[in-house]
Amino acid sequence: MSAKALMAWQDLAxxxxxxxxxxxxxxxxxxxxxxxxxxxxxxxxxxxxCLILCPEFCISEHDDGFFRPDYDYxxxxxxxxxxxPKDAITMGREEK
Amino acid sequence: MAKRVGLEVSLAVADAVKMSKAEVVSAYPITPQxxxxxxxxxxxxxxxxxxxxxxxxxxxxxxxxxxxxxxxxARTYTATSSQGLALMNEMLPIASAMxxxxxxxxxxxxxxxxxxxxxxxxxxxxxxxxxWVQIFVENGQEAFDISVCAFKIAEDHRVLLPMGVNMDGFxxxxxxxxxxxxxxxxxxDFLPGFTAKMILDPAEPVTMGPVGVPEVYMEAKVQCxxxxxxxxxxxxxxxxxxxxxxxxxxNLVETNGKExxxxxxxxxxxxxxxxxxxxxxMNADGKDVGQxxxxxxxPFPQEEFLAAVKxxxxxxxxxxxxxxxxxxxxxxxxxxxxxxxQADAPEIVNVVAGLGGRxxxxxxxxxxxxxxxxxxxxxxxxxWGVMSNA
Ligand code: SF4
Ligand code: SF4
Numbered sequence: 001m002s003a004k005a006l007m008a009w010q011d012l013a014x015x016x017x018x019x020x021x022x023x024x025x026x027x028x029x030x031x032x033x034x035x036x037x038x039x040x041x042x043x044x045x046x047x048x049x050c051l052i053l054c055p056e057f058c059i060s061e062h063d064d065g066f067f068r069p070d071y072d073y074x075x076x077x078x079x080x081x082x083x084x085p086k087d088a089i090t091m092g093r094e095e096k
Numbered sequence: 097m098a099k100r101v102g103l104e105v106s107l108a109v110a111d112a113v114k115m116s117k118a119e120v121v122s123a124y125p126i127t128p129q130x131x132x133x134x135x136x137x138x139x140x141x142x143x144x145x146x147x148x149x150x151x152x153x154x155x156x157x158x159x160x161x162x163x164x165x166x167x168x169x170a171r172t173y174t175a176t177s178s179q180g181l182a183l184m185n186e187m188l189p190i191a192s193a194m195x196x197x198x199x200x201x202x203x204x205x206x207x208x209x210x211x212x213x214x215x216x217x218x219x220x221x222x223x224x225x226x227x228w229v230q231i232f233v234e235n236g237q238e239a240f241d242i243s244v245c246a247f248k249i250a251e252d253h254r255v256l257l258p259m260g261v262n263m264d265g266f267x268x269x270x271x272x273x274x275x276x277x278x279x280x281x282x283x284x285d286f287l288p289g290f291t292a293k294m295i296l297d298p299a300e301p302v303t304m305g306p307v308g309v310p311e312v313y314m315e316a317k318v319q320c321x322x323x324x325x326x327x328x329x330x331x332x333x334x335x336x337x338x339x340x341x342x343x344x345x346x347n348l349v350e351t352n353g354k355e356x357x358x359x360x361x362x363x364x365x366x367x368x369x370x371x372x373x374x375x376x377x378m379n380a381d382g383k384d385v386g387q388x389x390x391x392x393x394x395p396f397p398q399e400e401f402l403a404a405v406k407x408x409x410x411x412x413x414x415x416x417x418x419x420x421x422x423x424x425x426x427x428x429x430x431x432x433x434x435x436x437x438q439a440d441a442p443e444i445v446n447v448v449a450g451l452g453g454r455x456x457x458x459x460x461x462x463x464x465x466x467x468x469x470x471x472x473x474x475x476x477x478x479x480w481g482v483m484s485n486a
Contacts, residue, residue, distance in 0.1 A: 015195035086230035
């Protein structure tokens with residue numbers, strides 16, 4: 001079988017339906033990232049705007065009060081960095 | 097007791113859908129399909145058909161609603177024509193990709209422009225490759241019978257694909273013909289209720305129609321392609337089962353005229369009936385001519401067609417659609433591919449005729465035959481009867 005394919009056509013569900021609820025969590029959109037956000041805790045005022053505006057909903061509030069992305073899902077779009085009122089987030093090239 | 101009545105073929109199709117106990121009809125009226133869905137809306141309104149009739153705002157919505165309906169496991173019907181089919185186009189390959197067994201009558205009508213409400217096959221040929229089972233009917237009885245069979249074929253778990261029943265607009269849809277109606281109980285025996293294989297159900301959630309990333313898309317397409325190819329024996333089985341129960345046999349490919357004739361007309365749709373008369377008259381005059389009628393267009397019945405034309409050395413292939421800039425008309429191109437590499441391949445003479453409702457008479461088919469015999473058709477295809485100054 002081609003290494004470029006996920007599975008044989010015979011093994012796909014009818015109509016290529018997805019029969020496992022919640023399986024979208026397995027799609028690690030972090031794979032797409034070429035730029036990664038990093039947080040300057042000196043500048044951050046913990047307002048949470050980045051959490052609200054992240055299109056992947058991958059930013060969460062941590063115990064120390066800071067908002068940080070889950071890099072499994074952060075796709076590196078840079079919206080958080082663009083929208084942060086304190087310029088506390090900078091986008092840097094993703095390290096391979 | 098089965099009863100025989102004379103009525104408009106569109107109404108016979110509506111009766112077939114009613115007797116097939118469709119549960120959802122979502123449709124938008126368009127000439128020449130309107131009488132079918134209008135009649136069905138009456139059936140639903142007066143309680144003769146226990147179905148939801150969804151009067152949508154466009155054909156795009158008609159197909160979308162039909163898909164949603166079929167995804168819940170309801171027996172689903174719609175009908176359209178020409179520009180309406182074109183407006184559905186976006187949804188058609190999605191319906192097959194999602195393996196939704198919708199039955200749709202297409203009252204074949206030329207695509208505008210110029211604006212035309214008359215009949216040819218340019219509408220259906222524009223959606224040839226959407227992955228639907230596609231069948232053509234020639235007369236009123238066949239339109240009724242095949243409409244019933246279509247539900248059984250589409251809903252078979254070995255198929256689970258949408259199916260288009262093509263009937264020529266006006267030339268067939270608006271004819272008044274004698275049609276024999278079977279008893280409801282016999283149709284119920286032949287066509288039990290639809291049991292879906294996969295449905296939208298909150299208790300067992302599935303996502304239908306998700307994204308097909310490059311790692312999945314090709315496999316998804318091949319799954320549908322294989323389902324369509326593998327539908328052929330089911331189509332045959334259902335048509336044979338219909339014959340066993342109701343006594344009317346429909347084959348994937350039909351033949352008539354002189355047996356073993358060296359020259360054969362190849363037709364699809366109701367123009368085939370005119371050719372039939374022409375061939376009969378030519379046979380009476382001693383001409384060596386016969387006819388092959390293609391009923392199933394997708395999947396193309398390759399073996400059956402080859403068997404039907406065995407021994408012929410010339411095929412006069414009628415196309416009712418142009419493939420502008422292409423090598424030949426769509427049916428002739430199909431056959432040229434079929435014969436590719438075969439040593440005893442017959443000569444293919446391709447005549448494009450009857451576009452936009454232009455009549456082609458019994459005598460004209462005789463003229464076409466004579467022209468073909470004298471080698472008068474020099475080009476890969478000829479647009480028959482077009483007025484030209486050249
Ligand atoms: S938007 Fe900026 S300041 Fe506000 S929580 Fe996010 S990083 Fe901190
Ligand atoms: S870069 Fe985009 S995806 Fe990643 S955390 Fe910021 S907003 Fe979310």
